[in-house]
């Protein structure tokens with residue numbers, strides 16, 4: 001194995017420097033530190049990077065040194081609190097931001113390309129000090145020394161983490177609960193109810209699983225844009241009342257922009273069904289937990305204003321429930337409790353470009369007279 005910084009050293013350095021509170025949204029580049037931090041009460045997983053940053057700011061204001069770990073795709077979520085809260089009020093924080101799509105955008109999935117190329121420039125533009133981590137302990141220590149100097153001036157510092165810099169091996173193997181349906185079983189059960197609908201599926205493994213089980217032109221595999229599948233679904237449902245729309249979401253993604261659910265419940269499009277595959281973890285980035293307690297999606301949906309909300313624990317139950325609500329006015333929310341882990345499904349980009357997915361989806365949506373199959 002190439003030389004990389006161990007997750008133990010990474011966390012020990014933060015301990016040594018007195019950091020006492022951690023939050024973030026995971027990236028696979030930081031799997032190791034996330035796995036170690038998760039074992040501590042001082043780490044609180046956040047539903048999105050902006051909340052992670054504001055929580056860290058709150059910890060800091062209360063007297064606890066705080067750090068945030070995130071993927072560069074989450075920069076968009078944290079730029080507002082970074083600039084208008086953390087910088088404006090001179091709250092010095094430490095951020096670790098992974099560099100997906102960098103240094104060569106061609107080496108990563110296409111949805112990372114724009115942010116991969118822009119990350120350093122964005123930080124430069126807003127005026128936050130930053131440095132790129134090299135895979136050595138010396139590099140980490142030097143960057144944390146720089147962060148300490150910025151902190152002394154009440155300024156934040158971002159450590160940028162490229163691929164293969166920090167060891168990812170500290171991750172405990174995902175323990176699958178055999179009593180739960182697998183992601184594949186859930187997607188197979190759901191797939192049987194997607195004929196005739198325009199389908200939006202969320203980022204990561206869920207889109208890949210759906211693509212592996214059933215690849216159709218009227219499925220929009222939304223890789224990236226975590227949490228925004230429901231926005232896509234709502235926009236289409238409101239503007240195409242003639243068309244059934246199904247969103248296949250993950251629990252992490254649905255939690256990231258929970259406001260979308262409130263808007264669905266307020267607008268109440270009868271033609272929208274929202275499926276949430278809840279495994280309690282961010283499976284796509286290494287199985288870090290999303291929450292400690294199970295979310296009551298059925299109650300949440302009803303409180304938000306969905307017409308129905310249901311939790312299903314087996315593929316059979318999901319199949320029966322989806323058959324029951326077919327043809328009934330929505331919006332419906334159906335949460336499927338699924339196990340974590342499982343075989344890695346194929347990448348959508350092994351067969352399609354993103355623009356190709358979009359073009360054939362648009363053509364299918366325009367040509368619904370033939371009926372979707």
Ligand SMILES: Cc1ncc(C[n+]2csc(CCOP(=O)(O)OP(=O)(O)O)c2C)c(N)n1
Nearest residue numbers: 073074204226250251252253281282283284
């Ligand atoms: C804004 C943003 N933050 C973080 C990520 C990294 N990321 C990609 S997939 C994923 C996990 C998604 O979790 P969930 O919706 O629960 O689905 P699962 O992976 O468990 O199938 C994360 C954190 C991202 N793509 N975008």
